[in-house]
Amino acid sequence: MFKKVLIANRGEIALRIIRACREMGVQSVAVHSTADANSMAVRLADESVCIGPPPGRESYLNIPAILSAAALTNADAIHPGYGFLSENAQFARMVEEHGFAFIGPTPEHIEQMGDKVRAKQTVMALGLPVVPGSEGGVDNAKDGLQIASDMGFPVIIKAASGGGGKGMQVVESADEFGESFDRARSEALANFGDDTVYIEKFLKNPKHIEIQVFGDTHGNAIHLGERDCSVQRRHQKLVEEAPSPVITQALRDEIGELSAKTIRDMGYRGAGTIEFLYEHGKFYFMEMNTRIQVEHPVTEMITGLDLIAEQIKVAAGEELTFKDSLRSRGHSIEIRINAEDPDTFIPSPGKITQFHSPGGLGVRFDSAIYQGYSIPPYYDSMIGKLIVHGRDRDECIRRLQRAIRETVIVGVKTTLPLHQWILEQPEFVSGEYTIKWLEEALKKR
Ligand code: MV4
Numbered sequence: 001m002f003k004k005v006l007i008a009n010r011g012e013i014a015l016r017i018i019r020a021c022r023e024m025g026v027q028s029v030a031v032h033s034t035a036d037a038n039s040m041a042v043r044l045a046d047e048s049v050c051i052g053p054p055p056g057r058e059s060y061l062n063i064p065a066i067l068s069a070a071a072l073t074n075a076d077a078i079h080p081g082y083g084f085l086s087e088n089a090q091f092a093r094m095v096e097e098h099g100f101a102f103i104g105p106t107p108e109h110i111e112q113m114g115d116k117v118r119a120k121q122t123v124m125a126l127g128l129p130v131v132p133g134s135e136g137g138v139d140n141a142k143d144g145l146q147i148a149s150d151m152g153f154p155v156i157i158k159a160a161s162g163g164g165g166k167g168m169q170v171v172e173s174a175d176e177f178g179e180s181f182d183r184a185r186s187e188a189l190a191n192f193g194d195d196t197v198y199i200e201k202f203l204k205n206p207k208h209i210e211i212q213v214f215g216d217t218h219g220n221a222i223h224l225g226e227r228d229c230s231v232q233r234r235h236q237k238l239v240e241e242a243p244s245p246v247i248t249q250a251l252r253d254e255i256g257e258l259s260a261k262t263i264r265d266m267g268y269r270g271a272g273t274i275e276f277l278y279e280h281g282k283f284y285f286m287e288m289n290t291r292i293q294v295e296h297p298v299t300e301m302i303t304g305l306d307l308i309a310e311q312i313k314v315a316a317g318e319e320l321t322f323k324d325s326l327r328s329r330g331h332s333i334e335i336r337i338n339a340e341d342p343d344t345f346i347p348s349p350g351k352i353t354q355f356h357s358p359g360g361l362g363v364r365f366d367s368a369i370y371q372g373y374s375i376p377p378y379y380d381s382m383i384g385k386l387i388v389h390g391r392d393r394d395e396c397i398r399r400l401q402r403a404i405r406e407t408v409i410v411g412v413k414t415t416l417p418l419h420q421w422i423l424e425q426p427e428f429v430s431g432e433y434t435i436k437w438l439e440e441a442l443k444k445r
Pocket residue numbers: 131156163164165166200201202203204207208230232235277286287435
């Protein structure tokens with residue numbers, strides 16, 4: 001096992017990783033920008049190193065500064081968390097070239113899944129269901145229109161180097177195709193430096209359901225069930241739950257085993273998430289994330305596993321704790337608490353003047369905030385996650401409503417009132433909500 005892990009991240013995930021390290025008897029190093037000198041991560045880690053000024057580009061994305069901090073503190077491994085450098089294959093490669101372990105998959109697997117066209121071809125060859133569409137990249141509008149017309153409209157044009165929704169174009173009919181195709185290509189080039197695009201049949205009203213997978217370096221590969229992340233606005237998830245209220249055990253076993261087999265055949269190491277669109281009882285592969293995700297706690301709550309500890313074990317060459325995909329217990333829901341106006345979504349950084357954490361049976365609060373803490377304006381606005389566990393979904397919803405009521409965060413605006421509202425909506429209560437639901441419900445609010 002590693003003696004010391006450096007955490008190349010900030011906020012609640014930095015704290016989450018420090019906690020796992022502490023429980024495993026592993027020393028931790030927090031790196032931080034000057035804006036984060038008073039962070040909980042700096043306080044709770046064994047050591048800390050300032051790596052630069054506030055902008056992410058000059059601190060949490062500053063590869064030479066992070067590698068220097070790892071060398072200086074004699075760290076054995078680097079955990080990238082989520083966001084920042086977590087899916088940067090070049091960073092993973094440099095970490096390994098400098099003699100540190102990267103707590104994540106190989107640079108080759110990050111690269112392979114980062115190219116959405118290659119990713120789709122890879123998983124399709126290994127037996128995962130994909131959305132019908134072009135077989136690879138499409139480099140001219142004429143070929144694109146032919147593919148779209150054969151498939152039937154509407155279609156969606158996506159950037160091969162994209163992901164997370166950037167640079168997508170939905171095309172309703174043949175006469176708008178040319179213009180949309182050109183726009184998709186120029187947006188792809190501007191955003192990702194690569195104008196490769198591909199085409200898919202557009203699914204009109206799906207759910208976003210993702211499968212948590214895990215592989216080790218001993219040939220073990222498992223799935224830990226799904227998370228339903230369909231409650232989102234502008235590609236930002238607000239609520240995540242496990243299991244999905246619409247997935248039967250038979251369907252879960254089927255798509256879960258297919259997902260586990262896929263990463264087993266790839267020789268994939270570490271935590272991963274295979275994202276699917278789900279419509280009319282069928283799954284369609286969307287993309288694979290090669291990192292730990294924000295919403296990993298809902299899977300932890302229903303499986304009892306510590307996914308961060310598993311990541312660290314696998315990176316150190318140990319076997320996964322469980323060699324078989326396991327059955328879950330009960331239900332879990334997570335809400336993301338953002339320091340934002342709950343009506344306009346305008347960020348609300350500033351000082352937290354009063355704070356009281358929710359608690360009680362089945363309640364978990366993953367956050368790096370404290371009374372007197374100032375939320376800096378330089379980073380994303382998520383200030384914590386409230387996660388509950390219950391015997392069933394009904395108990396879970398009521399427990400979450402109770403926990404939100406007892407949470408006190410004064411000094412900044414938060415999205416807590418919005419979450420209380422979401423939990424009361426019949427579409428949420430029914431569990432049948434899709435990716436379109438929240439944005440349409442907000443218009444009518
Ligand atoms: C789609 C789709 C419908 N049909 N692909 C959005 C993020 C990116 N990863 C892929 N996305 C979508 N791909 C086909 N063939 C709809 C979306 C989509 C979406 C997906 C998941 C969660 C929220 C979404 C919001 C709008 C569009």
